[in-house]
Amino acid sequence: MPDAVLDEAVLDQLLETVGGDRTFLTELVEAYLADSPGLLAAMRAGLAVDDRAALRRAAHTLKSTSASLGAATFATTCREVETNALEADPAWLAERIQAVVVAYEPVAAALQERLGGAAR
Numbered sequence: 001m002p003d004a005v006l007d008e009a010v011l012d013q014l015l016e017t018v019g020g021d022r023t024f025l026t027e028l029v030e031a032y033l034a035d036s037p038g039l040l041a042a043m044r045a046g047l048a049v050d051d052r053a054a055l056r057r058a059a060h061t062l063k064s065t066s067a068s069l070g071a072a073t074f075a076t077t078c079r080e081v082e083t084n085a086l087e088a089d090p091a092w093l094a095e096r097i098q099a100v101v102v103a104y105e106p107v108a109a110a111l112q113e114r115l116g117g118a119a120r
Helices: 008-017 022-048 052-068 072-084 090-114
Strands: none
Touching (some): 008 052, 022 052, 052 090
């Protein structure tokens, strides 16, 4: 797994934080993988109906949870949308949201690989 997708040290630290409980770590990753598509959809929907606050909240949540699981580069992409959600040009936001969507797939794959496919 490329470091640019997933920082293994962050996941190792998270595992240590949860007392080495791999089952709990798997549950955290499964929850992330289950929730992320809805957050991506909420970002798109927020832009479509010009609900910039909803767009910003979804980007914030995805940023935070991604960072906590070691997806720092992806979290930075989400932060870009979050910080510009209220005032940016809609076309620019649409482009950046699409970049978030594209960048999510390798993150999900890396997390699934990290857990040996258990987080599907």
